[in-house]
Amino acid sequence: MAEIRVIHWGLGAMGGGMVRLVAQKRGLRSVGAVAKTPQKVGRDLGEVTGLDRKLGVKVSGDVTEAVAAAGDDADLVLLSTASFTREVYPQIIEAIEAGLNVITIAEEMAYPSLREPQLARKIDELARKKGVTVLGTGINPGFILDLLIIALTGACLEVKRIRAARINDLSPFGPMVMKTQGVGTTPEEFKRGLENGTIVGHIGFPESMTMIAEAIGWELDRIEQEREPIISKVHRETPHVKVEPGMVAGCRHIGRGFMDGREVITLEHPQQVHPDLEGVETGDYIWVEGTPDLNFANKPEIPGGLGTIALAVNMIPAVMAAEPGLVTMADLPAPRAIMGDLSRAGGRR
Amino acid sequence: MAEIRVIHWGLGAMGGGMVRLVAQKRGLRSVGAVAKTPQKVGRDLGEVTGLDRKLGVKVSGDVTEAVAAAGDDADLVLLSTASFTREVYPQIIEAIEAGLNVITIAEEMAYPSLREPQLARKIDELARKKGVTVLGTGINPGFILDLLIIALTGACLEVKRIRAARINDLSPFGPMVMKTQGVGTTPEEFKRGLENGTIVGHIGFPESMTMIAEAIGWELDRIEQEREPIISKVHRETPHVKVEPGMVAGCRHIGRGFMDGREVITLEHPQQVHPDLEGVETGDYIWVEGTPDLNFANKPEIPGGLGTIALAVNMIPAVMAAEPGLVTMADLPAPRAIMGDLSRAGGRR
Numbered sequence: 131m132a133e134i135r136v137i138h139w140g141l142g143a144m145g146g147g148m149v150r151l152v153a154q155k156r157g158l159r160s161v162g163a164v165a166k167t168p169q170k171v172g173r174d175l176g177e178v179t180g181l182d183r184k185l186g187v188k189v190s191g192d193v194t195e196a197v198a199a200a201g202d203d204a205d206l207v208l209l210s211t212a213s214f215t216r217e218v219y220p221q222i223i224e225a226i227e228a229g230l231n232v233i234t235i236a237e238e239m240a241y242p243s244l245r246e247p248q249l250a251r252k253i254d255e256l257a258r259k260k261g262v263t264v265l266g267t268g269i270n271p272g273f274i275l276d277l278l279i280i281a282l283t284g285a286c287l288e289v290k291r292i293r294a295a296r297i298n299d300l301s302p303f304g305p306m307v308m309k310t311q312g313v314g315t316t317p318e319e320f321k322r323g324l325e326n327g328t329i330v331g332h333i334g335f336p337e338s339m340t341m342i343a344e345a346i347g348w349e350l351d352r353i354e355q356e357r358e359p360i361i362s363k364v365h366r367e368t369p370h371v372k373v374e375p376g377m378v379a380g381c382r383h384i385g386r387g388f389m390d391g392r393e394v395i396t397l398e399h400p401q402q403v404h405p406d407l408e409g410v411e412t413g414d415y416i417w418v419e420g421t422p423d424l425n426f427a428n429k430p431e432i433p434g435g436l437g438t439i440a441l442a443v444n445m446i447p448a449v450m451a452a453e454p455g456l457v458t459m460a461d462l463p464a465p466r467a468i469m470g471d472l473s474r475a476g477g478r479r
Numbered sequence: 480m481a482e483i484r485v486i487h488w489g490l491g492a493m494g495g496g497m498v499r500l501v502a503q504k505r506g507l508r509s510v511g512a513v514a515k516t517p518q519k520v521g522r523d524l525g526e527v528t529g530l531d532r533k534l535g536v537k538v539s540g541d542v543t544e545a546v547a548a549a550g551d552d553a554d555l556v557l558l559s560t561a562s563f564t565r566e567v568y569p570q571i572i573e574a575i576e577a578g579l580n581v582i583t584i585a586e587e588m589a590y591p592s593l594r595e596p597q598l599a600r601k602i603d604e605l606a607r608k609k610g611v612t613v614l615g616t617g618i619n620p621g622f623i624l625d626l627l628i629i630a631l632t633g634a635c636l637e638v639k640r641i642r643a644a645r646i647n648d649l650s651p652f653g654p655m656v657m658k659t660q661g662v663g664t665t666p667e668e669f670k671r672g673l674e675n676g677t678i679v680g681h682i683g684f685p686e687s688m689t690m691i692a693e694a695i696g697w698e699l700d701r702i703e704q705e706r707e708p709i710i711s712k713v714h715r716e717t718p719h720v721k722v723e724p725g726m727v728a729g730c731r732h733i734g735r736g737f738m739d740g741r742e743v744i745t746l747e748h749p750q751q752v753h754p755d756l757e758g759v760e761t762g763d764y765i766w767v768e769g770t771p772d773l774n775f776a777n778k779p780e781i782p783g784g785l786g787t788i789a790l791a792v793n794m795i796p797a798v799m800a801a802e803p804g805l806v807t808m809a810d811l812p813a814p815r816a817i818m819g820d821l822s823r824a825g826g827r828r
Contacts, residue, residue, distance in 0.1 A: 428776075436771050462812060463811060
């Protein structure tokens with residue numbers, strides 16, 4: 131198997147991390163890049179993503195140019211530009227038209243047929259026609275609160291109810307994340323932020339719940355979501371935000387999936403700065419009520435940025451090997467770290 | 480999709496449990512059974528497996544008869560007769576020749592090409608020729624100490640070392656398990672039992688380690704195993720065995736995988752009766768040293784019998800959908816509980 135030739139579309143914190151990870155992996159090669167920031171266009175990809183060496187790949191302003199510069203034989207795009215299917219749809223279509231497989235970390239693309247069934251169908255049809263595969267992934271949605279839960283139920287005779295929580299620390303993140311999670315606001319500002327859409331909480335609960343339900347054969351008849359402020363009792367501070375007692379340290383986002391009127395899936399994602407200051411232990415928690423009961427915990431939580439970068443890159447071989455079409459994480463073999471030389475991998479299939 | 484028609488080969492504790500589970504699942508139907516115990520042959524399958532109803536399926540003494548009795552259109556065999564590839568090989572060949580897909584819980588079949596590369600190749604070739612799929616699975620090997628570890632590394636940029644432990648309680652098991660784990664022996668008897676092969680400990684560490692290594696692209700150059708007695712400090716007792724202080728309460732089995740002389744995979748499986756009496760907390764533990772580190776725990780452990788029964792039955796749809804040939808758990812989509820009606824499942828593929 132030859133090297134897999136990758137184009138990076140979107141060079142923010144996530145996309146840039148993927149460039150650095152691909153540079154470490156044998157059998158993967160970055161052959162093109164697309165950025166919208168004018169300061170990045172025209173420069174070397176290694177340079178703009180903080181690598182200590184040049185990659186010999188010039189950052190382009192659009193994908194057609196990047197594909198052509200890669201000699202028209204790139205294999206796959208890592209797409210890290212936005213969160214919603216509607217936003218990335220034209221980019222995915224452009225990539226498919228260019229004959230490229232697509233892995234995107236757009237949260238809604240973890241299960242796009244839920245909110246955008248028509249766009250999902252169009253992506254699926256075009257991907258099949260062009261013989262490429264399109265996958266949405268990331269730490270969450272894409273792994274901790276969906277695929278991992280699905281896999282764990284494989285050891286159960288029966289599942290009655292699923293509860294899971296991802297309790298994380300937002301302290302390392304920048305001003306944009308503070309804003310969308312409402313960190314540093316007053317309770318009144320938080321309420322207004324939710325109403326006017328500037329505070330969004332987590333994106334992906336309906337997608338995760340639907341992916342779980344479809345995989346195990348449940349039919350959800352209703353999904354509810356709640357977002358409430360995490361009011362701090364203590365002073366909390368990061369380089370980007372100060373939270374005084376009585377102010378908002380983060381957003382507790384809860385998703386609830388109902389079947390026959392009964393709450394069968396509950397996903398919780400309280401995101402805040404410095405949860406340690408109030409004795410909150412961060413971690414990923416999965417409880418399955420069934421036969422047998424399961425009680426999984428990973429402490430501390432898998433860091434979101436690293437996990438998302440890892441999953442996007444680690445899924446490349448599975449996407450390359452998959453049948454054409456639009457797929458979810460539940461359709462493909464389980465993810466796995468890439469530690470060997472992919473171009474030497476035998477593969478029995 | 481029509482119902483999936485299942486033949487049960489082997490009706491012991493595991494095989495019998497699979498019959499009872501299949502009876503609960505919509506879209507699966509038991510259409511045949513094979514037992515070697517003469518007292519079971521000729522009787523109704525529901526009756527001999529402790530169901531409260533007859534299944535209208537007569538237990539056969541051999542598979543040819545069972546296949547014919549099922550009207551020659553069975554889809555898959557659940558094979559629960561033995562632990563080693565060499566033992567189940569003729570049965571697997573017979574099933575493939577009859578056009579049946581095969582799921583077996585024979586431990587070595589989790590990764591049969593390790594110890595029986597020639598038999599594995601023959602199984603693979605014949606399965607491809609006949610258009611069927613053959614899978615080995617179970618709680619361990621097959622899930623906790625291999626597939627689950629593999630899946631978790633998917634969230635890692637890099638993996639340096641893997642350690643995992645499955646600390647379980649043997650108290651519910653019968654006299655056969657007590658014997659193969661050396662429970663109730665003196666330290667001297669334990670030593671002799673290891674030497675003469677009557678005490679075996681866990682079967683499957685080399686298979687699990689090789690499956691992990693292949694999946695993430697490591698090449699192990701050496702695998703070592705240790706089995707040592709767990710000497711009890713206290714009186715422990717089950718309906719089948721008594722352990723006095725100074726006697727053996729179980730077997731601590733350790734597997735070590737080396738790459739370039741460095742121990743990169745360590746799997747531990749201390750199996751004993753009543754670990755609680757000495758304050759040992761049972762559970763499934765996975766630690767990955769890498770970027771990031773992972774620290775998973777499931778307490779208490781997934782019960783081995785339930786988990787094995789569940790995985791064998793839950794993998795049926797994935798095996799039916801897979802490409803023909805011999806596969807491992809790492810080749811297929813992640814397992815998942817079957818809670819819906821499989822005969823109604825849409826499936827985009």
